[in-house]
Amino acid sequence: MIEPDLSGQIALVTGSAKGIGRELLLKLADCGADVAVQYRSSDDAAAEVARKAGERGARTTVVQADVTEPDQVATMFETVEAELGTVDILVNNVGAFAPRHWETIDFETWNTVLETNLNGTYLCSKAALPAMREQGYGRIVNIGYASSEKGLVNTQNFPYFAAKSGVLMFTRMLAADTQHDGITVNAVSPYVVENSDEFPAQAPRGRWASTDDLAQALLFFLDPDSGYISGQNVEVDGGWLPETV
Numbered sequence: 001m002i003e004p005d006l007s008g009q010i011a012l013v014t015g016s017a018k019g020i021g022r023e024l025l026l027k028l029a030d031c032g033a034d035v036a037v038q039y040r041s042s043d044d045a046a047a048e049v050a051r052k053a054g055e056r057g058a059r060t061t062v063v064q065a066d067v068t069e070p071d072q073v074a075t076m077f078e079t080v081e082a083e084l085g086t087v088d089i090l091v092n093n094v095g096a097f098a099p100r101h102w103e104t105i106d107f108e109t110w111n112t113v114l115e116t117n118l119n120g121t122y123l124c125s126k127a128a129l130p131a132m133r134e135q136g137y138g139r140i141v142n143i144g145y146a147s148s149e150k151g152l153v154n155t156q157n158f159p160y161f162a163a164k165s166g167v168l169m170f171t172r173m174l175a176a177d178t179q180h181d182g183i184t185v186n187a188v189s190p191y192v193v194e195n196s197d198e199f200p201a202q203a204p205r206g207r208w209a210s211t212d213d214l215a216q217a218l219l220f221f222l223d224p225d226s227g228y229i230s231g232q233n234v235e236v237d238g239g240w241l242p243e244t245v
Helices: 019-030 044-056 070-083 107-135 159-179 211-222
Strands: 008-013 034-039 058-063 091-092 138-143 181-188 232-234
Touching: 008 019, 008 070, 019 034, 019 044, 019 091, 019 211, 034 044, 034 070, 044 058, 058 070, 058 091, 070 107, 070 138, 091 107, 107 138, 138 159, 138 211, 159 181, 181 211, 211 232
Parallel strands: 008 034, 008 091, 034 058, 091 138, 138 181, 181 232
Antiparallel strands: none
């Protein structure tokens, strides 16, 4: 496992009370980062992951916010800065999922998927950038989806595919816009992770991605020595293509 020294850095991982976000946040704590746990409604789970991160030696804070609401995002960053310091690392992980045929999805569900995945990434990145630019350093990693790079389609998840394709384009545009600021912006894009709720019939390489697999790519991008690598996307999918699984 890659283990960069993140001592003294402040990391905010959205959607880190449960699932992928929880495990990635704990990996950052293992590498020495102080961590902010963001959640929307999972109070007890957020408190528990903060406790676990504290056991690893991290300073922690827990922030409740809806990442699709600009005012709440602004308050979240103000709280993290007041309690821990300037956010050096932002992992945009939040994103709703609607795995059913697009014609059965109502507008509210469609909009929720787009807003949490794409608008949340935009709002949190925008809030993080001023302080990162001022200090001349920052790492932003967006969690994407493996189909975005391959240009694949799926009638069962229209809004998610559309949103994650937008996240990938946003990643590359923001990387270009921050190339002179000491900030890198990259994406990590899994196919199916072992703690997912939905599993296709077959897995690439005979297994689903582990959270350690995702962490390998994430920590590579977060390494202070990876400062020349920006606008990139690593697909953590075992070489997945529909005709091969």
